[in-house]
Structures are given as structure tokens and as C-alpha cells.
Amino acid sequence: MTKKISTGLIQQLQAAVGPAGWSCDAEVLAPLLLDQRGRYQGVTPILLRPACTEEVSKVLRICHQADIAVVPQGGNTSLVGGSVPDEAGNQVLLSLSRMNRIRDLSIADFTLTAEAGCILASLQDAAEAENLLFPLSLAAEGSCQIGGNLSTNAGGTQVLRYGNARDLVLGLEVVFANGEIWNGLRALRKDNAGYDLKQLFLGSEGTLGIITAAVLKLFPRPNHTETALVVVPDAEAAMALLRACRAEVGEAVTRFEYMDRASMELVLCQIPDIRNPFAEVHDHYVLLELTASHGGEALARGLETVLEQSLGKGRVIDAVIAQSGRQARDFWNIREGIPEAQRKDGAGLKQDVSVPLSRLPEFLARARPAVAAAFPEALIVAFGHLGDGNLHFNLNQPHGMDAESFRARGPEIHRLIYDIAVEMEGSFAAEHGVGRLKREELRRYRPAVEVELMAKLKSTLDPRGILNPGKVV
Ligand SMILES: Cc1cc2nc3c(=O)[nH]c(=O)nc-3n(C[C@H](O)[C@H](O)[C@H](O)COP(=O)(O)OP(=O)(O)OC[C@H]3O[C@@H](n4cnc5c(N)ncnc54)[C@H](O)[C@@H]3O)c2cc1C
Known part of the structure; x- marks a missing residue:
């Protein structure tokens, strides 16, 4: 205590x-x-x-x-x-x-050593200045810090190609609960000398140690980008489009996001200067991005081929390929405007679930009617990182209902959605973590043996329980 x-x-x-x-x-x-x-x-x-x-x-x-x-x-x-x-x-x-210093950027090692308080966007900029890429990217990048990103193992929009935050780390510096400093700032691509201790701290949300600095991986910066906003008939077709893109252009598929009709309508209604790229609003959209270091024409051709073939098979209804960086930015503003549009529209019940890629269409097919039956007045707003099997399956406050009564339905609705995801071998906490909000869910949905092991790790590394108590375990 x-x-x-x-x-x-x-x-x-x-x-x-x-x-x-x-x-x-x-x-x-x-x-x-x-x-x-x-x-x-x-x-x-x-x-x-x-x-x-x-x-x-x-x-x-x-x-x-x-x-x-x-x-x-x-x-x-x-x-x-x-x-x-x-x-x-x-x-x-x-x-x-x-603690916001970049301690080192090594072009020879393809690494950047940054202190925990560096704003994520500043690290992206530092890499760009050397024509390199630090690929972690999320809507909060102008204010979140790398220490927070690593402590939550943040995901974002480029996980499909580059992995989660933990995949971008080579070494860590951590201060333990008793004040001892562990300097594990090694820049090694290969290091199998015993347990990989840094993994304990990545994603542990400040409950096992304080991350003070990290050695991060840098990548070659792609020179070519193709962005398309695509209307698809359903989630099955969206997943087929992902497979077709990967078959055609391989690892160039960098971002693959989903938005439903309500997401688009909310953004068009609530966010100024957002324009609908199509003549009408559709039920399902994919926003995809392909990137490559060379072969820009081949990339553009590849995208056109996939879209044409998918149109022919009825898996694509309509598509716009961005003709400029500005138009691509406009498409991303739609996707990134969804959380703000939701907030402006009223209170929300937010879910951050993941299921295996192959089961995403099934998840939507089950969750949508189940939630609509339980809470018919609420607006379902589904969007997310489709290429990672991660959806934000949210609900917005019905107009005419007060926020408090709406929020009171939260536990029942969260439970309904998490039950479906977990039954499908998915997770109730895909990328945002457990924090204070989902501690009960951790105990409900994870096997006792996992939760007990987490508690044992916690008591080993923080025997007096001083690090972020009341969070995660
Ligand atoms: C608009 C918006 C969009 C978002 N999009 C995404 C997304 O796409 N993907 C995603 O994964 N998340 C997303 N998030 C959630 C959030 O941005 C991430 O979890 C982010 O990584 C948190 O970083 P932060 O610096 O703000 O950390 P904080 O919120 O300050 O802290 C997060 C957790 O880490 C702990 N912590 C912070 N710094 C350290 C440290 N140095 N050492 C140890 N523990 C520490 C804190 O105690 C806390 O438990 C989004 C949030 C917003 C507001």
C-alpha cells in the first residue's frame, strides 16, 4: 500500500x-x-x-x-x-x-536514440531530415511522446508494414521502481544473450519501470506513394481487396484503413472543409496507401490493375486515386477526423477490438446486429486499422438522449462487443492498452495463468507497488 x-x-x-x-x-x-x-x-x-x-x-x-x-x-x-x-x-x-533530447541519429546504424519526452512528430521530422523514416504514425503524433508510445506499445496506421511500437525498438533505458538505472541502449539487430528484457517494459503502461530513452529503428524513406479511397460493397470485399493488393505489390501495402457510412457522414457534417470525394455517401470505404522506394510507375500501375480487376469482380464499387499529395492529405483528413467528429456529435462508447484478419467480416456481421438489437437508438460508428484486424467499433449518443443515460449503457454494450471479439479469438484491447479503464476486462477475458504471471512480474519489479498503481494489473 x-x-x-x-x-x-x-x-x-x-x-x-x-x-x-x-x-x-x-x-x-x-x-x-x-x-x-x-x-x-x-x-x-x-x-x-x-x-x-x-x-x-x-x-x-x-x-x-x-x-x-x-x-x-x-x-x-x-x-x-x-x-x-x-x-x-x-x-x-x-x-x-x-527529457526531449535526441541523443543520437546514426545513418550508419539506421537508428535514432531519443529521450522519452520527445514528441513523436519531432522524431518523424528528424528522420525525414536525413531522408530516412521513423514509421510510427498516429493521429495524436503532434502531442504524444515516444516514452508514452513505447509504454503503450502504440499501433497506428502503418502497423501492417512496419509493426507496432515494440517492433521499432532495439534498446531501452529504464529506471526501475527502486531508482536503479538499467542502460539497455544497445543498437543491435541481433542479440540473443538471454531474455529480451526490454519487452517487459514495452506495453507495460508505466507499471514496471519508467522508460527514459530508447534506440529506435529507422528505415529507408519511400519516394513514391499511391493513395486511394475506395468504396467496397462489404467487409468481405475489403479483405479481398487487401489480399489482391498484397498479391500485386507485396510489402508496398503500407496502410489499409476502414470507415463505415456513419464515420463518413459524421466527418462531413462536423469537420469544416471536408469534402465528399464521391457524389454520394456509401456504406463501406477503404483508405489505402502503397509506398515504395523505387518503381513509382510500377506502383501506380499495380494499384490501377488491382482496382480494375476488383471492379470487374464486383469487389469495388467506386474508387478515387489521389492525384497529388494534397488530395491524399484530404483523404487522410477524413479518416483522422472521425474521433473529433464523434466528439462533436455527442458522447461516445468506444471500443478498440481486434480479431484475426480472416474473421473481420464475421465480427462486423455479428457485432452490428447484436448492438443494434440491444441499443437500437444509438449510432454505430465503425472504423479502424482493417489491415491489422483492429476496429474501433464505437457507438454515439442518440440525439434526444442525455449523455449520462447514454454512458450508463456502457458496461452492457462493452461486454456485448468484447464477448463477440474474444469468442472469435480476438482481443478487447487491441492498441490502446488496459490502463484504468479495462482492468476488469483483463481479469475476465485472459486466462488466470496469464493474469497471475503479470501480477508476479509486477511484484518482482515493483515489490512496493509504487509504479502507476491501479492501472493494468
Ligand atoms: C486522436 C488520438 C488518436 C490516437 N490514435 C492511436 C492509434 O492509432 N494507435 C494507438 O495505439 N493509440 C492511439 N491513441 C492513444 C495514445 O495516443 C497512445 O496510447 C499514445 O501512445 C500515448 O502516448 P502519450 O505520450 O500521450 O502517453 P500518456 O497518455 O501520457 O501515457 C500512456 C501510458 O504510458 C505511461 N507512460 C507514459 N510515459 C511513460 C514513460 N516514459 N515510462 C513509463 N510509462 C510511461 C503512462 O503512465 C500511461 O499509462 C490515440 C489517441 C488520440 C487522442
């Missing part, structure tokens, strides 16, 4: 990080204490903003000795309430935002 924070301890923490490294100002703290979805309002007596790994270590040493809970925070874009303290006011908020 963690303890109350005394004035003496606050003074020790202030001394550990120096005058620029802390704040108790309510105005500074306010935006950091409310989670992204406005669901959890935390309380803390102090925000700590260490400038270096040694300061993080000092903070943890003090908190460990005194049994004080520490909540690490990156950009605070967590969608599962992982990055804010609880309401009791006894947890220290540890922001990594001042």
Missing part, C-alpha cells in the same frame, strides 16, 4: 529535480490531471518534471523508500485513463516532457 505524501517528502522531491523541475501550481497542473476522454479527474500535490535520467532515478529512490506512488505521464493522450493520478491526492505525477 502506498502512503500519504508529507511536506518533508515534497521538499525532498523538489530538491531532487531543482527549481525548474517541479510545479504545485493548480493552473499548470489542471490540463495534466484530466484524461484525454474527460473521464478521470486526478489529484496530486506535485508535478515533477525531471531533466535527465539521474533525476528520474533520484525521484524513484525517494518515492520507493517512502512508499509513495508515482504516475508517469507523456503527452497525456491515453484513451484508457492510464496517465493521470487517482482522486485520492497521494500520487506524484512524473512528466517526462523535459
